[in-house]
Amino acid sequence: MIEIDVSLARNTGFTLTAQFTAPQSGVTALFGRSGSGKTTIIQMVAGSVRPDQGQIRVGDEVFLDMAKGIDLPIEKRRVGYVFQDARLFPHLSVDNNLRYGQRRARHAHSIGFEAVVDMLGIGHLLKRRPHTLSGGERQRVAIGRALLAQPRLLLMDEPLASLDEQRKLEILPYLERLRDDLKVPILYVSHSIDEVLRLADTVAALQDGTVLACGPLADVLSRPELLPVLGRFDLGTIFDCVVKSHDADLSLSTITFADGELRVPLVDRPVGAPVRARIRSRDVSLSLSRPIDVSVTNRLAGTIGSLRREGGPYVNVEVKLANGKLQSLVTLESVDRLALEEGMPVWAMIKAVAVDSRSPTFPVQNEPFNPPSHSAGPNLRLVAGRSLPPGLE
Amino acid sequence: MLLTPEEWTAVALSLKVAFWSTIWNMPPAILVGWILSRTEFPGKGVFDGLVHLPLVLPKVVVGYVLLITLGTRGYLGQYLYGWFGLSLMFTTAGATVAAAVVSFPLTVNAIRLAIDGVDKGIETAARTLGASKIDAFFTVTLPLMLPGILSGALISLASALGEFGATITFVSNVEGQTRTIPLAIYSATHMPDGDAMALRLTIVSVILALGALVLAEMADRRIKIALGRV
Known part of the structure; x- marks a missing residue:
């Protein structure tokens, strides 16, 4: 289990009191409007922000226990962090960006270089420099870089938020594949209900620095008292x-x-x-x-x-x-x-x-057919658009 | 352009002093620049002030302070001399120390700005990938601040080439030892037929300054291309 119980008061007046438990498998979405404290929580899990009080545990590893004076340094926590803005190292090639964490992972490597490069479709980018990549490519490299550090937990902070719709649709299948193929649990910050529906197994709904509810996706999203967070018409x-x-x-x-x-x-x-x-x-x-x-x-x-x-x-x-x-x-x-x-x-x-797809999206070419593009009937609607990433048609 | 042997000596000495004072300046300037940019501690303002003192004090005062601390009879200098037989007085080493001390605050400022410009988020990214603070500094921060280090080095060189007051007060004006271009020009203006010499050395100064600027610009472009900023 991932157990988080933290509180923080900033001198700007922002307070955060979050307590929830997430399974150590699958995707747990931290969902809420901007300013609800989602990002602060995963920064605490990563170790870049320290709460005033509280504990953070992942499995039997104690990341933080303020009462006992335990605060594991960032680099000892083994969390892969995918930032909204990618944060690739501009002075290194894609190849060296990917290997930065891998070289520093001292324990046995269970996630291989070739496997990650294949899964994310970034083999043709290895010699390039980050500034020559598109936004979507950059984010895929950032995901690969985090995975190759052999994390026990992957933190994703709105990895799609800085991308346009087209790029989002390009990356989502990779995220689904990540969720389905790897055993790494993911904490996924998002304010997009569509992303959450497509990716998450567990949802923690946040508002104004508190966790209103946490549980299996279907339970949380059908709770009427969460209307204010989810928005009436999204419920x-x-x-x-x-x-x-x-x-x-x-x-x-x-x-x-x-x-x-x-x-x-x-x-x-x-x-x-x-x-x-x-x-x-x-x-x-x-x-x-x-x-x-x-x-x-x-x-x-x-x-x-x-x-x-x-x-x-x-x-x-x-x-x-x-x-x-x-x-x-x-x-x-x-x-x-x-x-x-x-x-x-x-x-x-x-x-x-x-209808949102829930299963491994790959390999696409084995599917019995591809539906022709058509307009949905007046009464029925297909919300989650799905386009194939380049190279997979 | 033809220079007299005496003038060549002054030019060579100036280059030597500027080069070595810059080399010695860089590691502490990077350290102090990093402290000023990335740390908070009580008394930081006083520390900042001390670092910048040589910039605002008259250079003659800086030279005098060096004299009473590092001179053969100075607070520290007497031990250097008594225990190791080292003396900075009237030597090129002393001129190098004077130039380094005077250019130090300017160098620190350039480097501090460069570190301010490196996104802390990229350092955090390196830490989440398993790099310790020191590891992240050497593999991420330092390469990314190379343009700043370069401009810091250029400022250090330029300021050392132009150093006059502290040098003449601390280590005097000894030909072949401490008489750099500015001191040689000063001497020339005191000689009856020194005008031509002063003019020639002035032209050399201009050429050196321009050359350094052009070289730095070229290097800066190359580094920025390597960092993907252009």
């Missing part, structure tokens, strides 16, 4: 699904999960691949009877679990399904008109499903 329900079938003629795929099936725009993943479906609360409407004459394809039966008044005209309704639950955002007027109350059976009609 939703996450289902881990599997691709069941494709219908190329209709440009639809069917994905299944514990509570049924969803029809979504053609997913560019093979049958059997795990995907993550995200259903925003405002895309779910409710019906008391089985909806027949409606255009909405995706309908799930359930019972109302709870009603919660939100700001303005809105009420958040939690619908219990056989196994999971679903959030629906309706108006107070509708609640009154339908006389909705706890325990009532309802039909949830889902107007849109966003």
Whole structure:
């Protein structure tokens, strides 16, 4: 486990009191608006910022224990740090940048040079100097450099924030591959819900220097009390699904999960691949009877679990399904008109499903097909765009 | 241009003094520049002031202070002389010390600016990759501040070539030992037919200064290209 329990008061008035535990595997996203203390927390884990009080442990290694006077120097912590601005050494070639940490790693090397260079697709850049690289290339080299230092933990501070949309889409598959192929746990700082959905297993939601919630992604993102952090219209329900079938003629795929099936725009993943479906609360409407004459394809039966008044005209309704639950955002007027109350059976009609890939994205060329570019139907939407990195088509 | 043997001696001596004072200046100037740029401690202001004292004091005062500390009968000089038989008086070594002391604050300033310009974040990156503080300094900070070191060295050279007051007060004006170009020009102006000599040495001074500037500019470009800044 990664255990963090720290507090810090800056003379600027900023205070941070963070306590959470993250699994020592997979990707843990520190999610929140700028100024919420995300970066400060990982700087503390790296050792470049010292809290006033607290402890940081990774597994059985104590990084910091202010009460006992333990503060491991940065270079002894073995954390790989990928900065927002890459921070490559401008006087060294890409090759020597990559080897800087590798040369200083004294223990057995489990992450090999060739493997990293291959995985990140940077073999053709080795002789170049950092200032000749594009933003995306620089960030890939920075990731490789951090990995080759043989870290026990990888810290990523908004590694995509300084890149344009095109470059982000170019790098995301590499990050997915990193997550799936290597056993290094990752702490990932981000304010982008899309990145978090695509990469994270665990989410710690931060606001104003405190951790509001920490847990598995699907749990945290469906908690109504996190509305202020996540933003009303980003809140939703996450289902881990599997691709069941494709219908190329209709440009639809069917994905299944514990509570049924969803029809979504053609997913560019093979049958059997795990995907993550995200259903925003405002895309779910409710019906008391089985909806027949409606255009909405995706309908799930359930019972109302709870009603919660939100700001303005809105009420958040939690619908219990056989196994999971679903959030629906309706108006107070509708609640009154339908006389909705706890325990009532309802039909949830889902107007849109966003599908995020969750599985190793490589090798792409083995996939049964690539969907043609098409516009999504009026009721269905594919949010996470996916383009292939150069050299992988 | 033809110089008299006496003038050649002064030119050669000036170059020798400037070269060695610069060489001796660099390591402590890098250390002090780093301390001023990257550390905070009580009394830093006083330390900063002490480093800059030779810059603001009259050079004659600097020379006099050197005389009463490092002179054969000075506070420290008497032991140098008594124990090791070393004397700086009237020697090229003494002229080198005077030039080094006077140019030290300017050199420190140039290097301090260069260290200020090196992103601390890059040093942090090196530390997360397993480099100790000292390792990160020698493999990252030092190479990145090379342009600053170069300009510090140039300032040190120029200031040593022009040193007059401290030298003449501390080690006097001895031909072949301490009579550098400025001292030779000074002497020439006191001689009945010294005008031509003073003029020739003045022209040499201008050529040396220009040459140093041009060389430094070329080296600076090369270093910046190597660092990827151009």
